[in-house]
Amino acid sequence: MGKERVAVVGIGQTKHQATRGDVSMAGLVREAAQRALDDAHMTWTDIDAVVIGKAPDFFEGVMMPELFLADALGATGKPMFRVHTAGSVGGSTAIVASQLIQAGLHERVLTVAFEKQSESEAMWALSLPIPFTPPLHAGAGGYFAPHIRSYIRRSKAPDHIGMLVALKDRQNGIKNPYAHLHEHEISFDSIKESMMLWDPIRYAETCPSSDGACALVLGSEKVADDAMAEGRQPAWIQGTAMRSEPTLSAERDTVLPLGGALCAADVYKQAGITNPRKDVDAVEMYVPFSWFEPMWLENLGFAEPGEGWKMTEQGATALDGDFPVNMSGGVLCTNPIGASGMLRFGEIAMQVRGTAGEHQVDGVRRGVGHAYGGGSQFFAMWVVGKDKP
């Protein structure tokens, strides 16, 4: 009884792009899974169980697609599990997978998250008119833009903060070979000049719609020790947490949701983090619209209320800052919705292992992966580190 240790021992992702017309859905998930297995020095037969996650099935037009993907994922005769917690799903899927090892049920678990939004119309799937329900007048951006305006009003942040986040993330993304957007010509002025889609959100401050998958191989303490012995640094999971709250409640704060802060407090406690800003070396957080960076900095305890934007403005969150955020380019460069959370979890594990390549930050001993979903109401986080917990 109790919790067994668990670590990330393999990480894989696809090249993300608007349409991956060269692969089927099965081919997409296998591309990520095969890379994760190769990275872990394992084959399909080494895997005890598969945990898969994705956002709404309407995105691809297949009901419970894990059923038809079971054999492509090498799950025949094994346990296969499907998680769906809206946009946080990539994170929560990895957490559910880690718990199978923590509970002592399995030694090696493959977890995969994907979205192939080009298979259907993502805008259609997100705005499928629900009869008798008031229409969203402008999709996800139209939903979140008023929350961002509330944040700006509350924090008195200057207008350019969102543009600074977009510039930083797009520049980081150029260093990530898997990122969907590689905008070599990006500049502050080009962002400023881009169309104001959902004022205060500009086009260049908005995530793309991507096809892509991410896969992680999680291993028990023994598996991770063996990897370490062969010179492959595991990313030890030092804490995991999830929180949910209702979408439409007169009690909740949509700008700084209590669920997000409780999730962070829980995961820090498990990891022994007492001063998040000091004790955490880097963060991959879920920022689909640029302004969410300062909002989450405050929600996750990295900045005082109303001060998150100052970290952005001062360059603290840049790749060479003292608190790098979204080194991979984040959701602003790559957004296969169901996989976006797992990409955050996987990218921070890469930083901890020192395998992030061109967007690697020096000396990351401990990092935070963060995902959120729904109307800023579902949260999943993990802390990974070089050190065994």
Place this chain on the structure above:
Amino acid sequence: MPEISLPESLQGVEAVRSVRIPARLDYEFTAGNASSRFLRGIQQKKIIGQRVPGGRVYVPPRGADPERGQATTEEVEVAQVGTVTSFCMVNVAFYGSSMELPYTSALILLDGADLSIMHLIQEIPANEVRIGMRVEAVWRDDEDIEPTLESIKWFRPTGEPDDTNVRIPGEDHGTGLGSWVGGVAPTEALVRNPRTGKGGH
């Protein structure tokens, strides 16, 4: 992996990269008790919410108290005027929308309700919409009223002075429920537990 090659008869044949497979499924959707009563109210040009135990009023009602998780039954009519709590100006033609660009989509807190509804603001230049602005419902012509929230065409300014103190829910707790003051995490005790009555201010 064994080497796989195409049979000779298929070599040189252009590969199928994708197929388009239209699928159509028809559903008979149920509004539910609370929504049905709300929509019948709309037909009479009334906006009907539900009061949950403890006093909060939700519009449109969904039949459940989201904090307690219990069924709600007490119906109350709310005002057709309210305050803009936040908004965004939309410049992108959105699937299924025939609105003239730009238009304003706003969160509107109706007088007597505790949670904003999302609706359009018209009859004012989009760049003059403000947080705190007072607005009123504009209905379709009587013969066009249907059991849908779209029977309210949009909201327009009432001309009253702005409510500059308007807050969104949660904002009343310092600078927001989920913020860390002095590096200390907020706790569940920060908010009132609707079942035990404990917590909150």
Place this chain on the structure above:
Amino acid sequence: MRDIAIISFAQTPAVRRIPEVNEVEMLMPAIHGALSQVDMTIDDIGFTCSGSTDYLAGVGFSFVSTLDGVGAWPPIQESHVEMDGAWALYEAWVKLQLGELDTALVYSYAKSSPGDLPMVLTRQLDPITVAPLWPDSVSLAALQARSLLDSGNYTEAQFAEVAARSRRSALDNPNAQLAWDRSAAELLGEDYHIAPLRKSDCAPITDGAACVILAAGDVARSKVKRPAWIRGIDHRVEPIHLGLRDLTVSESTRIAGEKAGVADGPIDVAELHAPFSHQELILRDALGLSSDVNINPSGGALSANPMMTAGLIRIGEVANRISAGDVNRGVAHATSGPCLQQNLVAVLEGEA
């Protein structure tokens, strides 16, 4: 493993169509029924997990709005699976194994009535090679039934016996949708629906919801006199393509049953999630159940089959019988996908 038990189970009465309420309104009586039976509120729950799918009612993110029925304020630890609630229970059981939380709330629900269920289920199939042909779920099951007859192991008369016994058992189940007393011989006189299946061989289409509460060790003992302990639970999957499987057996059920420890003691009762009569016969064989095991005393899925929920109900039905002291050891089974593609098996026991 840590001792985890089912301490409460509630379900809504199964009906063909609940036209007046939406999903959250339908679900709330199940959740609050399960909580109030053990004098608990959501504040006493450590972890919440639900199972549902968007395709049945045709609404994206349906689980997001049904969270309104839980009372997730202050925020809760919660997860959702796009699977039958039996798998939501599995996730909750794993979570409780970690030793940090002592209780979990598990629920699932489905309104199948808004759409044409056999057609909706075609959307589960391979989207390129099979789904475009729209092969409905009953026809696929009929292919499996035909294979079983062709194997010579079972006859249509045996299918009819399962069908007749299930509906007769359902007469004692106030939540059942189909309950009647007709002989197997009479059923055999019916016309085929989709040969070799008759209407009576098929589960009804059902709207409904269910909720289970799990508790660990002493918490469970403090709440109920006789908790139904989960002694083993496992699930396995097979390829979806029917051509890749021997349809006359259920290999995934066999492995899951073995891992769950079905054979480690005598089985008094089994609730098998078999939406078609012939599938019960396949499942009995896969689990190695002897002829004296009382199968589906609730009437099983043939008497009420709320999608995403009928598997969780099987677990709840076995737990109720154990907690009532009627039986000591039982097996519960849940299935998903066409022709028993994915299967979960749980072994439950009363206190020794």
